[in-house]
Amino acid sequence: MDFGFDQRTEELRETLLDFMETHVYPAEPVFHHQLASLPDPWAWDSAPVVQELRDAARGRGLWNLFLPGEEGAGLTNLQYAPLAEISGRSLHLAPPAMNCAAPDTGNIEVLHMFGTEAQKKEWLEPLLEGEIRSAFAMTEPDVASSDATNIQLSIVRDGDDYVLNGRKWWITGAMNPNCQIFIVMGKTDPAAERHRQQSMILVPRDTPGLEVVRGMHVLGYDDHEHGGHAELRFSDVRVPASSLIGEEGGGFAMAQARLGPGRIHHCMRAIGTAERAIELMCARVDERVAFGRQLSEQGVIRDWIAESRVRLEQLRLLVLKTAWLMDTVGNKGAHTEIQAIKISTPSTVQWILDKAVQAHGAGGLSQDFPLASMFAGVRTLRLVDGPDEVHKNALAKAEIARQRSTREAR
Amino acid sequence: MDFGFDQRTEELRETLLDFMETHVYPAEPVFHHQLASLPDPWAWDSAPVVQELRDAARGRGLWNLFLPGEEGAGLTNLQYAPLAEISGRSLHLAPPAMNCAAPDTGNIEVLHMFGTEAQKKEWLEPLLEGEIRSAFAMTEPDVASSDATNIQLSIVRDGDDYVLNGRKWWITGAMNPNCQIFIVMGKTDPAAERHRQQSMILVPRDTPGLEVVRGMHVLGYDDHEHGGHAELRFSDVRVPASSLIGEEGGGFAMAQARLGPGRIHHCMRAIGTAERAIELMCARVDERVAFGRQLSEQGVIRDWIAESRVRLEQLRLLVLKTAWLMDTVGNKGAHTEIQAIKISTPSTVQWILDKAVQAHGAGGLSQDFPLASMFAGVRTLRLVDGPDEVHKNALAKAEIARQRSTREAR
Amino acid sequence: MDFGFDQRTEELRETLLDFMETHVYPAEPVFHHQLASLPDPWAWDSAPVVQELRDAARGRGLWNLFLPGEEGAGLTNLQYAPLAEISGRSLHLAPPAMNCAAPDTGNIEVLHMFGTEAQKKEWLEPLLEGEIRSAFAMTEPDVASSDATNIQLSIVRDGDDYVLNGRKWWITGAMNPNCQIFIVMGKTDPAAERHRQQSMILVPRDTPGLEVVRGMHVLGYDDHEHGGHAELRFSDVRVPASSLIGEEGGGFAMAQARLGPGRIHHCMRAIGTAERAIELMCARVDERVAFGRQLSEQGVIRDWIAESRVRLEQLRLLVLKTAWLMDTVGNKGAHTEIQAIKISTPSTVQWILDKAVQAHGAGGLSQDFPLASMFAGVRTLRLVDGPDEVHKNALAKAEIARQRSTREAR
Amino acid sequence: MDFGFDQRTEELRETLLDFMETHVYPAEPVFHHQLASLPDPWAWDSAPVVQELRDAARGRGLWNLFLPGEEGAGLTNLQYAPLAEISGRSLHLAPPAMNCAAPDTGNIEVLHMFGTEAQKKEWLEPLLEGEIRSAFAMTEPDVASSDATNIQLSIVRDGDDYVLNGRKWWITGAMNPNCQIFIVMGKTDPAAERHRQQSMILVPRDTPGLEVVRGMHVLGYDDHEHGGHAELRFSDVRVPASSLIGEEGGGFAMAQARLGPGRIHHCMRAIGTAERAIELMCARVDERVAFGRQLSEQGVIRDWIAESRVRLEQLRLLVLKTAWLMDTVGNKGAHTEIQAIKISTPSTVQWILDKAVQAHGAGGLSQDFPLASMFAGVRTLRLVDGPDEVHKNALAKAEIARQRSTREAR
Numbered sequence A, B, C, D: 001m002d003f004g005f006d007q008r009t010e011e012l013r014e015t016l017l018d019f020m021e022t023h024v025y026p027a028e029p030v031f032h033h034q035l036a037s038l039p040d041p042w043a044w045d046s047a048p049v050v051q052e053l054r055d056a057a058r059g060r061g062l063w064n065l066f067l068p069g070e071e072g073a074g075l076t077n078l079q080y081a082p083l084a085e086i087s088g089r090s091l092h093l094a095p096p097a098m099n100c101a102a103p104d105t106g107n108i109e110v111l112h113m114f115g116t117e118a119q120k121k122e123w124l125e126p127l128l129e130g131e132i133r134s135a136f137a138m139t140e141p142d143v144a145s146s147d148a149t150n151i152q153l154s155i156v157r158d159g160d161d162y163v164l165n166g167r168k169w170w171i172t173g174a175m176n177p178n179c180q181i182f183i184v185m186g187k188t189d190p191a192a193e194r195h196r197q198q199s200m201i202l203v204p205r206d207t208p209g210l211e212v213v214r215g216m217h218v219l220g221y222d223d224h225e226h227g228g229h230a231e232l233r234f235s236d237v238r239v240p241a242s243s244l245i246g247e248e249g250g251g252f253a254m255a256q257a258r259l260g261p262g263r264i265h266h267c268m269r270a271i272g273t274a275e276r277a278i279e280l281m282c283a284r285v286d287e288r289v290a291f292g293r294q295l296s297e298q299g300v301i302r303d304w305i306a307e308s309r310v311r312l313e314q315l316r317l318l319v320l321k322t323a324w325l326m327d328t329v330g331n332k333g334a335h336t337e338i339q340a341i342k343i344s345t346p347s348t349v350q351w352i353l354d355k356a357v358q359a360h361g362a363g364g365l366s367q368d369f370p371l372a373s374m375f376a377g378v379r380t381l382r383l384v385d386g387p388d389e390v391h392k393n394a395l396a397k398a399e400i401a402r403q404r405s406t407r408e409a410r
Helices: A005-035 A048-059 A079-088 A104-112 A115-129 A251-287 A299-333 A337-361 A360-367 A371-379 A388-409 B005-034 B048-059 B077-090 B104-114 B116-128 B251-287 B299-333 B334-360 B361-365 B372-381 B387-408 C007-036 C048-059 C078-089 C104-116 C117-129 C251-287 C299-331 C335-359 C360-367 C371-381 C387-409 D009-037 D048-059 D077-090 D104-113 D117-129 D253-285 D299-333 D335-359 D361-364 D371-381 D388-409
Strands: A133-137 A154-158 A163-174 A181-188 A198-204 A210-215 A229-240 B133-135 B155-159 B161-171 B179-187 B198-204 B212-217 B231-239 C134-137 C154-160 C159-171 C179-187 C198-204 C208-213 C227-238 D135-136 D154-158 D161-172 D180-186 D196-202 D210-215 D231-239
Touching: A005 A048, A005 A079, A005 C134, A005 C387, A048 A210, A079 A251, A079 A299, A079 C227, A104 A115, A104 A181, A104 A371, A104 D253, A115 A133, A115 C154, A133 A163, A133 A371, A154 A210, A163 A181, A163 A198, A163 D117, A181 A251, A181 C104, A198 A251, A198 C007, A251 A337, A251 A371, A299 A337, A299 C299, A299 D299, A299 D335, A337 A360, A337 A388, A360 A371, A360 B372, A371 B133, A371 B299, A388 D253, A388 D299, B005 B048, B048 C371, B077 B251, B104 B179, B104 B251, B104 D335, B116 B179, B133 B161, B133 C104, B155 B387, B155 D180, B161 B198, B161 C159, B179 B251, B179 C117, B179 C299, B198 B212, B198 B231, B212 B387, B212 C387, B251 B299, B251 C387, B299 B334, B299 C299, B299 C335, B299 C387, B334 B361, B334 B372, B334 B387, B361 B372, B387 C154, B387 C251, B387 C299, C007 C048, C007 D388, C048 D335, C078 C251, C078 C299, C078 D117, C078 D135, C104 C134, C104 C179, C117 C134, C117 C179, C159 C179, C159 C198, C179 C251, C198 C227, C198 D135, C198 D210, C251 C299, C251 C335, C299 C335, C335 C360, C335 C371, C360 C371, C360 D371, C371 D161, C371 D361, D077 D253, D104 D135, D104 D180, D104 D253, D117 D180, D135 D161, D161 D180, D161 D196, D180 D253, D180 D371, D231 D388, D253 D299, D253 D335, D253 D361, D253 D371, D299 D335, D335 D361, D335 D388, D361 D371
Parallel strands: A133 A181, A154 A181, B133 B179, B155 B179, C134 C179, C154 C179, D135 D180, D154 D180
Antiparallel strands: A154 A163, A163 A229, A181 A198, A210 A229, B155 B161, B161 B231, B179 B198, B212 B231, C154 C159, C159 C227, C179 C198, C208 C227, D154 D161, D161 D231, D180 D196, D210 D231
């Protein structure tokens, strides 16, 4: 057992931390200023500072680090996790600067693992170059999104084409006009075995019949800083049969494969967000005086800061251990831990953000600090991929079964 | 001791509940639709449905009910409180329909109690008629707003005028162009005794030197539905000396007088909001199935609903008792309870809203349900009039002192 | 609506408060000293100070106040509730001094309402005189006690007798040799309708076949101060048929009737316990210095005290309202509220006791302060009459149904 | 970074797990039975089963594993920690069986590091053989025990002797007559620099003037199973000067050295206790039916189990990381983490125990399950070595300072 980072991780962390200080943090106000004057507010990646950051990141080797294997940086989940954390300190800028932003990362992984050569040529290459954006269209308005077998959008073979009909919502990134390709999850065979009914298929943005209906809001935010969350309508959307990823009925398995690393990334970035919040909270309470004493000397404030630190340290270790398990025993062996971090990350980070907001007074809820927007972001984590309660139920069921078999083995 | 409402309250409750069903709830989607097409998005009271509701409310005697005494409806705080609760079920429409919306209510009370005849003629009358809106400008960006003695905006006598210089923010309603009059709290005499330095003065919206800088956001919302929260800059703003309300140095005392009833209104409306959330939550869990069973039959959901009901019942009783104390022993005698409801209302209602959102899945955070906006609204209650922590500290200090003198008297 | 106590209640409160100061608190150390030297540690009511207190209480008219109607003091639930609260400040002494201690109170009510003249003569009279003690034997080790229809002890008619067989546990008071009579709940007709299978029957302590097996402990306490909690075994226990209370099959209904007022008493006494804890906590933090400042000036401590006060005020109002409902619309009309106070009292009071202990340091857990024993007592309240979770489930189910019918009526 | 145990740890874990199954768990009822019939209830280590377990443990090499270096097992903190956890599953038997029970472990470390040859010969050897027990006398009734510089007991040089006067309480193990030696912390030089006033000195149990006044209770338990918690009075207690451990003024530093590993042991054992509680809870809910469904299928119960698992996993990782830090950068480098585990262990484990009790119904609070006693034990952890609040305050102060210097370095 060893809690130190390895050499490669340490070096990349240093490079990235330096990049954050010299490039990313200074770019934050610039980005918001440029965003406000874009002709299309959703086209966030056309803000000049985004391209500048990308060039700078790439020049330092901070590019596509999430992607394992030869085409990527060759990092393990455990090596990449602490870098994801750091990028989470500036969630709107650092991940895209490094071409490591969701949902592109997951989509790249899917194409990388399951795409045909032609699909790779057409879509994976520009994604790896950071030229275009992508979306992953799974969640639907009418069914519980916590269970991928529920999805209803139909994908019907018709000659050399597939025809799609149905609705999707909360499709992150899809309001950005440069989000040129959607990986759509739907049902190809409603009669098949429950986990073999689903398939994934590529649908270019400009395909006739695909309508981007509106952007969903999250606690008042439209999240145009990263392309929003679209509601989509598919009306007889027709794509060639070669657009299918993998095989018919392989959708569920590919979604599961996509999920594991994405969970690590999400959680580590949320931890980075929490670190930024603690930083802001400590700065604030050091400069603010109330009732004759600095906030930083008041007991309740200290209680918040201590709890924040202690909870976050524990959470980070659990996420890192999960990454290690994925590297050593695979997604299946890490199943319980992947559930566990989905359960504990959102609530822990939300607690910290709530206190950081409170320490800032009313300003903490406003556009003058990033805290309110961070709060909205982490609040959604308690619901994406299914509400926390679903995961708790499943984890407990497995724990009870595990204990039962231990008892019976005695 | 008697926990039943009196006859007059029961009758008004019935009238109001009926008005909500027949007029207010049906008007909600209409209002949001009309709002979206207004030339000035801040001018919410120019939406036709608002005027229709006002006429209907007035026709039923549901007008200016908050105002005690002969000019108003003559209700006690205890009689008005349950009506305020009901109006909180549709926070953007019911209070303005009844001409009972903050901050107009507090401003009307101030003018009613302390205004000169000329001031009443010019401002109180159109406010009581619901023709104009008003704002109360107290909070400042650079000092802790939890202590009214901190305010810095200077009000200097210059011949027959007063000249104002300083900044304000979070001035609710002030983005609405029909918000024609501001009651501004500032310092007339920095050398006076601490609670005699402040004065209140009337400043018409169009006074030269008064700049409406921007609207503050709350968790992504600009709250244009009720006129937003403005940042204001006062640069040599000059008003005639007759604009002073009451006497020089009387500002703090008037602010205290304004505070008590306002606290009751806020808390009762928040309870109404929570009731609406419980209603929505119960409806949702009844219609939604997950993992083979209705949500309404799942233990965790039931735990939320039971806790919501039990917490809310207790809270309501405390607020009603506070209203009764204000009626029977006055604001001073009700001091501890006024603090107590400021402490417990926001956290209780926020807890309920959080669960209601969670029971709705991702939709609960979106524009498709009122819950997210309600959450943002109640979250601010933990900070307005000073963060909860300030009030807890003060209440505990008094409790400790009270216990000390009881011990010493033994 | 009126939150003031009536004249009679105010007078009794004053008499009782004075009695507490002059008699009960001074008797506490005496009682514990006398207890330690009793030949039988369970025979708490043979401690001389107990008899002295009883005489003093009776002399002041503080006797059998819980009993409604002519035989008792004629108080309503709402009038008695605040007196029960005060008695809870010294839980081991004040209630028995006033002949208002559980479980005698409930047993007296049952005999009073349903007993025959002979039963009243033999058992009710000495109980009303405080000469003997009684127990209520309902809970059983092998079934969930939250549902009275689960009970298994069999009561079989045999000629002029009934014969009892079965086990009971957690029978409070029954370790005291002066606990001379048990009201035993059992099954007379397993074939009857579910709520008509149970009956109550009187069993004198010395009946052959009735074995007092042992005393149950609660977190290390055997609670000999009020007669412990016995495990009982009934082996062919034979009593004359005239021992039946009410009619065969009437047990469930009588248990329900017994429950309502008992719930009010329990909750109000727990509130009194919490008030005592707040008192001790305030005294402690005023005298203790740590890290250079009095505990009473430290923010976290103040937060505990403020939360304690605010939570307790709300809880008390809910219990009082429940008492009022029982007086005005009966037990059935107060059903939801009776559940609600069962849910919120234990957790609220436990929270307060936990903080009071913590403020006392390690001493707070020891025999040097009453807090640890109070904590153990209130912890059991989360389980007696069924765990809180059962009541939450039931209350939520009713709330969901209520909301459903409101929706459908629209 | 590597989250796997090393080879040696894995082997010892297996040996210990097997020893628990074959020897310790079966011995639990035997121990309680033997305890009840001991002539002196405090002399727990004279129960025959204790000696049998010791022989069995020693025969398997499970002896003095906590002691680093050659005299001990040569394990690092990180290697010993998971063994301490396992021993915590049977807290009264496994640690003493392995001669790894507090406070002997800490006392052995002190003598091992700082004792003279004569002291080692006289006291360390029999302690390492498990022939006698020891106590560590630091906490005092009149001062806050969270700060070792507060202690008042005086140690005055008088010729060739030292003379001790003062009081101690909560001296764990000291009620056991076989607890033959006390390490007493007192003040030798009140005029010295604050951290150089204290010394440690050896006082044999039978020294004249040393009075064992009474045993302190914890939530009703006297903890005779491990020698209780004594109050001690020192009245002119005279010991030879050679009884001093280390040098005069070295007490504080030695106490700090003793603290670090002890904290790890305490926390890991508490984690083992929590694992036992989860085991019991899972077994219980699997066998119990309420309202027609197994408890293990009810949502609220599952929520408890999931939260228990997730919180405990995080906590364990933090404690293990702390052990690793102590091994790699020393106690000082691990300072923040040592505080952090003191903050999070008691509250986390108490939460789990509370739920395990609740899942057991009233029985969970009784002597029929170990849960209530475990609860009492862990509740004290929130107070020993100073209340959690003190550690939170200190940790936050350091965090704020660390953030401040990071900001200033930018």
